[in-house]
Amino acid sequence: MSNRPFQGLVVQMHDTIHATIGVVDETATIIACSDPTRVGTTNEFVSMDMNESGDLFIRDGFTYKPFGVRTTPDYAVFVEGTDENAAKYADILAIAMSSIKQYYDEKYDRNNFIKNVVLDNVLPGDIVVKARELHFNAEISRVVFLIRIVSANDISAYDVIQNLFPDKSKDFVFNITETDIVLVKEIKSTNESKDLEKLARSIADTLSSEFYTRVNVGIGTSVVGVKDLARSFKE
Structure with missing residues (x-):
């Protein structure tokens, strides 16, 4: 550390x-x-x-x-x-x-655990055990956003996204390539697809208007718990 x-x-x-x-x-x-x-x-x-x-x-x-x-x-x-x-x-x-x-x-x-789950690098049986050790709530709904940088300047889009979602106990941000950033966002069970689309547009608009960085934002399927985050990412 x-x-x-x-x-x-x-x-x-x-x-x-x-x-x-x-x-x-x-x-x-x-x-x-x-x-x-x-x-x-x-x-x-x-x-x-x-x-x-x-x-x-x-x-x-x-x-x-x-x-x-x-x-x-x-x-x-x-x-x-x-x-x-x-x-x-x-x-x-x-x-x-x-x-x-x-x-x-x-x-x-x-954060590292969530990254490995999203990238399908953890065995299903290990996910449940590790999630319990790290005190993840199995009843919470989450969704994976894939933020792909199309054009950028010297501003770090990764840092900007981290600052947009500062609650590190609920939301997780990490890079998977130089241009692809993943956001795993905790959401309410009542959130609908239009709410997620609104959030995706907000992320893209903030990066574009304030930091002159153009991105495309993909939205995964809403899932409950941790074990299906890889599916959310793929879908």
């Missing part, structure tokens, strides 16, 4: 903790820190300590707390100091960072 969410939280927490804090990855390289000059530096001894235990440990005047979902932690937070307050802050930071990591990992996994 990107290091930006970690850095953003570090900056916010530093206003409260008033000590040097940050995050190291599994190679013990600092990837986020309240002191930006330290980002990119490495302490190999920290990596050794991370591999030995998932508990708090102290190294060179800093308190570390590993976090991550695997047996061997992916990351560790660190707080300047070796007292009880440093340990408490490290625990709090680890919980917060772990939650952020889980959120971004799940969001990425969901």
Whole structure:
């Protein structure tokens, strides 16, 4: 995942903790820190300590707390100091960072999963299991739009479409070729074909009038759940 969410939280927490804090990855390289000059530096001894235990440990005047979902932690937070307050802050930071990591990992996994389902790269039996793991509502209706770029300028149509549909928990946008973009849109069960056609025209008009990008928009069949998204895409 990107290091930006970690850095953003570090900056916010530093206003409260008033000590040097940050995050190291599994190679013990600092990837986020309240002191930006330290980002990119490495302490190999920290990596050794991370591999030995998932508990708090102290190294060179800093308190570390590993976090991550695997047996061997992916990351560790660190707080300047070796007292009880440093340990408490490290625990709090680890919980917060772990939650952020889980959120971004799940969001990425969901988008990648939907892409593979649409492209028919997932076995039918695996779709049901994975959809349940990623908390997809099996009763929700969705439709696949194929947006094909006919003529464009330097503006990224992909970025524009992502901004048009910012709710990443409901709508999924991804490229399949340089000119083809797929939008998997959650819809109401009461939506009719004319509603989908109106949305398709809105996408095309926005790209054309505001960004001088001409596209053709194809509309798939409305389906319930996730397992039939490949059919929606093909139809």
